[in-house]
Amino acid sequence: MTLSPAEHGYSGPVIEVAGLVKEFSNGTRALQGVDLRVQSGETVVLLGANGSGKSTLQKCLTRLVAPTSGTVRVLGTEVTTASKREITRLRCDVGVVFQKINLVRELSVLTNVIHGSLGRAGSPRNWFAMTARSEQRDEAMEALERVGLAHVASRRAEQLSGGQQQRVAIARTLMQRPKMILADEPVAALDPRAGRQVMDLLWQVTEEEGLTLICTLHQLELARIYGHRMVALREGRVDMDTYMHQVEDEQLEGLYTEEDEAPHAQHADQHEHPEPSLTNLSGAAR
């Protein structure tokens, strides 16, 4: 099932970033004028060398990092000017999956997954009332079934492998009932097989739920398989923004070379990609 932007409760692109600059207090300009528009249901892989600004860009989308200038609009919320309450609401709609898997190690897998509903409860008091209800547990078990881990629901999180823990983190994100998922190097700490399993799962749940996925990856072979569109950053600027199947291997590898050594880059403002739509998502990975 794929929800249209209108069904999500907003219209237009799910992400609209214009002229985004982030300068940290130590003077580092991590983002130097980023423009980005993402349509509902797109799978965008963010690429670029270490320090090119990928994490900072993702964090600006929910104001975990406050932009210095420019505008950021996500799921209909003007992130740069939103109140704290609006930001809290936005963060409930945006699931995040990080390289560092922050499960509560001593708690059961099931309890960790139930924690995913904390944001939508509105307050800890409501949440405790919700968790007492059996529907909450049933929903968490369903989420665990979707990630293939219902059989370890009662185990402590610390007893699982890294790949299994990342799948539990995805189940926890599903409990949030997100409209979008931001994944920052979700498989960086996993072996190739576990990494593929986690990426398969992320791809599958975003496809089934009609979610938008923005995923940072360093593994180019995975980017090729799972990315429908790629956005590459270089020194805080968008260096390429194109459909993955239109990118040559040489161009991908060039993202990790010095600027003057790189093959001709496709700049977002020179590149005309067709307005992404759900019908043209089927050609590439999804």
Ligand SMILES: Nc1ncnc2c1ncn2[C@@H]1O[C@H](COP(=O)(O)OP(=O)(O)OP(=O)(O)O)[C@@H](O)[C@H]1O
């Ligand atoms: N809190 C901070 N304070 C100062 N500088 C920062 C901060 N966070 C990031 N930076 C700097 O901003 C630049 C972009 O960092 P960012 O983490 O966004 O890059 P990245 O592309 O995600 O890198 P990586 O692939 O290594 O994760 C880097 O020069 C980094 O050192």
